[in-house]
Amino acid sequence: MIKQRAHWLSLGAFGFDLLAVAVAWMFAYIIRFNGPVPVGFWKGGLTALMWVIVVYGCMFRFYGLYRGMWVFASLPDLLRIAKAVFAGAILVMIGSALVRPAPVIPRSVLLVSPLLLFLTMGGARAIYRATKEFYLYGGLVGQGKPVVVLGAGNAAANLVRELKRSGQWRLMGLLDDDPLKVGREIYGYRVLGPISALHQITADLRVEHVIIAMPSAPVAAHRRIATMCVRAGVHAMVLPALTPLKDGQTMLSQVRQIDLEDLLGRDPVSIDTAHVSELLGGHVVLVTGAGGSIGAELCRQILQYAPAQLVALDISEFAIYKLEEELRVKFPEVEIVPLVGDVKDSLLLDLLFGRYRPYIVFHAAAYKHVPLMEQANAWQAVRNNVLGTYSVARAAIRHEVGRFVLISTDKAVNPTNVMGASKRLGEMVCSALQCETRHTQFETVRFGNVLGSAGSVIPKFQAQIAHGGPVTVTHPEITRFFMTIPEACLLVLQASSMGHGGEIFVLDMGQPVKIADLARDLIRLSGLSEEQIKIEFTGLRPGEKLYEELLADDETTTRTPFPKLRIARAREVPDTLLDHLLPWLMQRKIPSDDEVRRDLRQWIPEYRSPAKPGLRSVAN
Structure with missing residues (x-):
């Protein structure tokens, strides 16, 4: 039934076009003679029209004018019409020259008729x-939220x-930083000014919603514009990098709300996938702490x-259960071994x-x-982060594992807290063990806070805003x-595929972000103001410092082929480190937090006393 209807519609369109040929042809004669056409020329024109219509x-058929629907007619359809009419006009001119009818077809008719057609x-x-769109969408004009x-x-x-066809939105105009576009129109909508005038223009037009439609713009430009939207107090959405649309999918369906990652936008990471694939493909990989965010x-x-196989180890039964459920669905072709256990358990590790x-x-x-490990849990932090690292690393050496990658933190640099000091001591343990083996390559990777990780400040802020x-x-x-x-x-x-043993890789973390600015942006992203959600300054917590560092003072870095990766040349580790460290870690009593901090300074001279709490105020 649908095919029959489409067939009749196509025949109808074809009939209309043939009628248009006849009308244009005869009207060209009227224009040529500026009114009534002499009888001889009129009869000659009608006779010629029979083969002109055929041509x-x-x-029209050859150029496929009836593949598309008129309701979606656009520039490609116009180009096809132009090609068909031009080709037909050329053939008519050639036929007229060959046939030479009497009286002759006026040259002006041969030129004017294709233009009219x-x-x-x-x-x-x-x-x-236009009529169809007005019938379908005209009633929506003037409705919807201004954008x-x-x-x-x-x-x-x-x-x-x-x-234009959306009942949800009412487009008020566009903004663009290109001065040549300001004042011009796109489909009847004006480019009102530069993006820098966003605050003023949205206030004048009383617009509360904007859509950032610049998918190919640099990340820095996206970050600047997203921040500008948040600071202007408008609800911002973004059209992300364009991907091929599926059948029935629209560009509007790809538009999403901007989030914190847009405000902290970073350039996309490009890695040597071939090298990483060579490292991991077909091998058994073990991940400890597999249930955590990282x-x-x-x-x-x-x-x-x-x-060949992924062995996922975590001390949390629920975390490893959730991970296994997710991974088995997404990667059914790879064998996943979920294991629950403590990284300090040497017997389990050997098994x-x-x-x-x-x-x-x-x-x-x-x-x-940091604060949790600083108060009442200092010894547990040291045991887990140092003895756990040693136990897994020593098992890797015993079983001749090819590579060992330690995930470290920027808090290990000039640490002011037990957590950071314990991670630095873990780095030192790996450096010491590297000197004992040639079979296992040890690498360390340091980076700062990650968005959305367990214990991150972001979920905490979001929960506070929600309350x-x-x-x-x-x-x-x-x-x-x-x-x-x-x-x-x-x-x-990428770093794990590059190391030769003993390196500390430092990730390019970009520019540091003020946590207070982050809190303000999150409040605005939630559609609220600082009058509605107050910011309260509570003072530095034990072990917390104002600024994080990625390198210790007397460390230097060397470049790598990847701009976001550098190699730190860390301090030398004493040859006797493990001889003195292991008895301390294995002692049969639990030292107090102050004793842990005192002893840590023996191993890590740069470890400083924790910051004193202070400053409590409310931001207005």
Whole structure:
């Protein structure tokens, strides 16, 4: 039934076009003689029209004028009409010269008739589409929420075309920084000014929503514009990098709300996938701390390189259960071994290393929460982060594992807290063990805070905003480095494929971000103001410092082929480190927090006393 209807519609369109040929042909005669046409020329014109219609009809079919629907007529259809009419006009001219009818066909008719025909066919389609769109969407004009589009390129133009048909949105105009576009129109909508005038224009037009339609713009430009939207107090959405649309999918369906990652936008990570695939593909990979944020993302990315087997170890039964459920669905072709256990358990480690024979180990298991580890849990932090690292590393050496990658932190640089000091001591343990083996290559990767990780400040702020505030920030000047979890894990994989043993890789964390600014942006992203959600400064917590560092004072770095990875040349580790450290870690009593901090200074001279709490105020 549908095919029959389409067939009749196609025949109807073809009939209309043939009628347009006849009308244009005879009207050209009327124009030629400026009114009544002499009888001889009129009869000659009608006689010639019979073969002229055949010629044009063949050209219309040849150029496929009836593949598309008039309601979607656009520039490609207009080009096809132009080609068909031009080709038909040439053939008619050639036929007229060969046949030489009496009386002759006037040359002006041969020139004017194709022009009239093109205008008739193209105009009819344009009028039909406009009428149909008004019938379908005209009632929606003036309805919907007012919105401004940022950008006036190809993506914005396509988005504007869809917004015209949307009952949800009412487009007020566009903004673009190109001065040549300001004042021009796209599908009838004006480019109102530069993006820098966003605050003023949205206030004047009383617009609360904007769509950033600049998918090909640099990351820095996206970050600047997203921040500008948040600071202007508008609800911002973004059209992300364009991907091929599926059947029935629209550009509007790809538009999403901007989030914190847009405000902290970083350039996409590009890694040597061939080298990483060679490292992981077909090998058994062990990830400790696999249930955590970093460990879980490492597992996801590792599985994309088709390892022979993934062994996922975590002390949390629920975390490893959730991870296994997710990974078995996403990667059913790879064998996943979920294991629950403590990284300090040497007997368990020997058992699983002997049974599964991993080629590479990613050691992500650690206690990371600074204030929690600083008070009442200092010894547990040291035992887990140092003895756990030693136990896994020693098992890797015993079983001749090819590579061992330690996930470390920027808090290990000039540490002011027990957590950071314990991670630095873990780095030193790996450096000491590297001197004892040639079979296992040890690498360390340091990076800062990751968005959305367990214990991150972001989920805490979001929960406080959801409860009506206040949002608590320790200090107005405190700053941190941030990167996304996928980005961090990609760089970990890249670093693991580059090391030759003993390196400490430092990730490019970009520019540090003020936590207070982060809190303000999150409040605005939630559609609220600082009058509604207060920011309260509570003072630095024990062990917390204002600024994080990625390198110790007397360390230097060397470049790598990847701009986001550098190699730190760390301090030399004493030859007797392990001889003195292991008895301390294995002592049969639990030292107090103060004793732990005192002893840590013996191993790490740069470790400083924790910051004193202070400063409590409310931001207005």
